Amino acid sequence: MSLELASDPEKRITGAHMLVANLALLGGIVTGLLQGLEHAGVEFPASEYFLRSYYHSVSMHGVLNVLVWTTFFIAGFLPFISARAYAMPLASPRLGWLTFWLMLAGLLIAAVPLAGDAATVMFTFYAPLRAHWAFYIGLTLVVVGTWLITLRLGLSHRAWRAGHPGARTPLAAFMSLVTMTMWTLASVGLAASMLFLLIPWSLGLVAGTDPLLARTLFWLTGHPIVYFWLLPAYVSWYTLVPRQAGGRLFSDPMARASFLLFLILSSPLGLHHQVTDPGIHEGWKLFQAFLTFAVFFPSLLTFFNVVASLEGAGRARGGKGLAAWFFRLPWGDPSLAAQLLAMLTFCAGGIGGLINASYNVNLVVHNTAYVVGHFHTTVGTAVTLTYMGISYWLVPHLAGRALWSRGMALAQAWMWFIGMLIFSTTLHELGLRGMPRRTMISQASYFQPEWSALLPWVGVGGTLLFVSGSLYLLNLLLTLTVSRAPAPAVPEFAISAGPAEDGPAILNRLRPWVVTAVIFLVIAYGPTLARLVATSRLNAPGFRVW
């Protein structure tokens, strides 16, 4: 009856993170359901004991899904996959546990005001909406925890290199380290905003703050954070999915090149979230729009490399034609099916992202439901459905028990895909018809009759997503409690079709790329931040208006 978890310290650390991640997702899908139904015309069940208001719900939904579910999953998955790639235990399990407890402590500290309606400021916490100080301090501790993951992966990398002089870092470990390095660099904006602006201000040490400066620092981190969520999914797509599909990775050097491009290009483009902000020169907005187009390039490289790998797998299984091979892939494997459906959805999400970032086109879509439709295809599906697909082999492996039901897992993945198609398409369309995001729309004073026919579909899509998410969590729960069969083997790493050693040596180094990333960041943000700091007066008082 004892879970196999006990046997390996890394498995226990990963298991602890996965538990928190999935509990957060449970909260995320419950709040999401209520919000979807609100749009469909069902009265929001506000109550003193649970969710005090629609906006309390939206704040919980955002924090639990995009901050907790993602971060804890990543904190479990990347060290786990790195240890497998190095084929050795990671440095200092003690540091791994310290990271977990620090992140959990931060989460709980932030959760008290969040659950108590004292931090109903959305996951973006734009000043001068002022949450309880514990919210900012708790989130800051979670960010500090993520830096410890970077430290641990860095120490492990060094230990591995000492034993393998001159050898190329295994791909999954290299990608994990690049992801965490990118995130650590990018998180300086958020950290600066918390330490110098929001925490002293929420504690009452300073009377006012600078909303535009806080917002700009937030988005300096707020765009790269989407790559922090996405790149672990790419780790799976590159290093595991080709093998799960029965093929090989098309190109190892191209995979490394795309990750290094993400390292330098993920951060210097957060201003595309602030296209409609006053106080920032339009020239810098245009410059960062251009860089946003540039970061599309490594995503296209990824698309090519992963699809070429899948095509190889499909043809090896007897698939033919220009596209018919796609249907020959082993769609009966829920882990693979979930990730293929995530990729399909991401095609729309990636193109939508380019539209959003297109400078003046942003005037049509900024802060409308279109954006909500967009990020539910990206973080809500490309990332989340991939993480679910990973969980379908990872959780059984951690527990030492087979997944309770493969059929239910397959149904779940398809239901998420279809539910999201309905949900996201409807929200895109509503956004184009002028419906704002983050709004209790049934009660809006400017409600437009032309929205009425579409809004029920938000409820239909949201309900399907809730049922799908519940089936996913139920399957994992039953795996832990009821399943008796032993766990199947963990997916092995995909072998590269061409030898990895063919790639230029620069693709195995990190330092020159980190330096380049810093230079890009300073060029893209330096003048704007310097001007904002120089003209800042810290004279906006805080408000609790919920």
Place this chain on the structure above:
Amino acid sequence: MKPGATVYLYELAWILPSIAIPVGMLAALLVTAFGAGLHVPSVAGRIDPSKVTETAPFDQPGVVQTGPVSYEVRMIGQIWAFTPNEIRVPVGSTVTFVATSKDVIHGLFIPGANVNVMLIPGQISRVTARFDRAGEFFMACHEYCGIAHHTMGGKVIVEPRS
């Protein structure tokens, strides 16, 4: 052809469009921004957020005619209303919105008129739009601003010329 060369051609056939698409999109937005004049908000000055109602031009919010077919709307965003919240201009008018917030961040969004700008305490927002179609446009605050955010709206009534 050797397999290696085929792969190289495939890679090239993918990479070239991958560069051409973003570059083409950039060209399109440069043309619309500088050729058609579709600009986004830029720097328009700072203001003390606790002295908005004492600072010109926000001490007298409202609509002011500034030319034969041009108007300026001096607007304050606050929880949970726009002042003014009903704007009347004749069709064909060019309207410049000069706006700010006196409390939290709000948004001024007029769908169909390309007005989409944040109202940030401490900053002055300035955007210009042309209203070429008679009729009613709705205004909405599109940034979460507290418990009654969904009640913060208004309208622009574009009247036919008599």
